[in-house]
Amino acid sequence: MAKIVRVEGLMVDLKPKVKRVDAIQSFVSQETPIIRITDSDGAVGTGYSYTIGTGGPAIMSLIERTLGPALIGREAGMIEQIWRDLLFLTHATSVGAITSLALAAIDTALWDLKARKAALPVHILAGGAQEKIRLYTTEGGWLHLDTSAIVEDTIRARESGFGGAKMKVGRPIHEDVARLAAAVEPVGGGFEIFTDANQAFSVDEAIRRARHYEAADIGWLEEPLTADDIDGHVRLSASTTIPVAVGESLYSALHFRDYLQRRACSVVQVDVARIGGITPWLKVAHLAETFNVVVCPHFLMELHVALCSAVPNARWVEYIPQLDSLTTKGMTIDNGYAIPSQEAGLGIAWDFAAIDRQTVEGSRFTIAN
Numbered sequence: 001m002a003k004i005v006r007v008e009g010l011m012v013d014l015k016p017k018v019k020r021v022d023a024i025q026s027f028v029s030q031e032t033p034i035i036r037i038t039d040s041d042g043a044v045g046t047g048y049s050y051t052i053g054t055g056g057p058a059i060m061s062l063i064e065r066t067l068g069p070a071l072i073g074r075e076a077g078m079i080e081q082i083w084r085d086l087l088f089l090t091h092a093t094s095v096g097a098i099t100s101l102a103l104a105a106i107d108t109a110l111w112d113l114k115a116r117k118a119a120l121p122v123h124i125l126a127g128g129a130q131e132k133i134r135l136y137t138t139e140g141g142w143l144h145l146d147t148s149a150i151v152e153d154t155i156r157a158r159e160s161g162f163g164g165a166k167m168k169v170g171r172p173i174h175e176d177v178a179r180l181a182a183a184v185e186p187v188g189g190g191f192e193i194f195t196d197a198n199q200a201f202s203v204d205e206a207i208r209r210a211r212h213y214e215a216a217d218i219g220w221l222e223e224p225l226t227a228d229d230i231d232g233h234v235r236l237s238a239s240t241t242i243p244v245a246v247g248e249s250l251y252s253a254l255h256f257r258d259y260l261q262r263r264a265c266s267v268v269q270v271d272v273a274r275i276g277g278i279t280p281w282l283k284v285a286h287l288a289e290t291f292n293v294v295v296c297p298h299f300l301m302e303l304h305v306a307l308c309s310a311v312p313n314a315r316w317v318e319y320i321p322q323l324d325s326l327t328t329k330g331m332t333i334d335n336g337y338a339i340p341s342q343e344a345g346l347g348i349a350w351d352f353a354a355i356d357r358q359t360v361e362g363s364r365f366t367i368a369n
Contacts, residue, residue: 001075002039007068011363031056035105039076045113049104049273062102068367079110083279095252100276107277116345123340127310132337136164137319143168154183161336164192170200180216192219199223203232210240220245233264248298256284260291271298285311309340
């Protein structure tokens with residue numbers, strides 16, 4: 001094995017391709033920490049994570065000052081050991097978003113490095129369970145859009161080959177119901193409409209709304225309640241036929257265990273960045289499999305296409321393109337399916353010249369032995 005000799009970091013701040021507004025917030029930027037790890041053989045792995053506009057400098061500082069120096073001299077292939085040691089090193093700030101997002105940038109870089117050295121794509125190295133994953137789009141359906149725009153986006157999504165589309169909910173109930181009915185009517189069967197409340201509702205309100213949403217036969221109701229209200233999700237799940245989806249705001253595999261054990265959800269949306277990287281993501285996916293629960297991860301389609309292809313219970317990849325300005329080619333799509341790259345590593349074609357041009361001033365660092 002080869003030891004880690006160099007850790008480089010920088011951050012790029014990406015603007016959303018479309019205006020994104022949900023029931024509780026508006027997205028203004030995607031801070032994107034990017035980490036490159038080099039081993040003593042000269043092999044390099046690249047990883048990244050993200051924020052929705054705040055916290056990026058804190059992630060970079062944590063890596064530069066604490067996690068990065070702890071990587072120097074470690075065996076690069078000992079990914080599980082490194083992940084656990086770094087988690088313990090930061091135990092006073094765990095479990096939490098900043099630590100998880102920092103760990104994810106490192107962990108994905110280590111997996112990229114390992115897969116490149118093995119001359120294997122990550123989806124094969126991590127399991128090799130599926131050859132393609134269905135795509136749904138979240139590029140339309142935002143809460144600020146009027147109903148006619150929602151309908152147009154939904155029709156366009158189906159015509160473009162997507163298998164489904166997501167709509168934000170959180171307007172007055174009668175408006176949500178009317179918007180759902182209008183979106184469902186023109187696309188007919190075989191096309192899924194998913195909904196996302198972004199943690200906006202109280203328990204009683206979510207139960208009431210779910211009763212009204214059922215007529216549209218939606219694919220799931222995502223984040224209906226605050227993410228730490230397991231009891232509320234138990235009540236809601238027991239009261240509706242709509243699948244309840246959670247996971248993008250959970251930061252520990254143990255949190256997913258609690259949800260699954262208590263039948264508080266029926267769709268797991270584990271986010272590779274927010275859970276802390278590929279290492280814990282795979283554990284959550286396999287845990288969900290033991291409960292016969294599907295995995296439909298949140299965001300980061302360029303990473304999740306490989307991870308979903310690695311496990312047997314992944315059903316959907318969420319289409320939100322955000323890395324186009326940083327890559328030389330995008331994710332492969334064929335007839336509404338995401339196809340994992342056959343290139344060694346994560347399969348992301350980084351454009352490092354473009355990354356250099358877009359690097360946030362003062363964010364760049366290098367740690368070497």
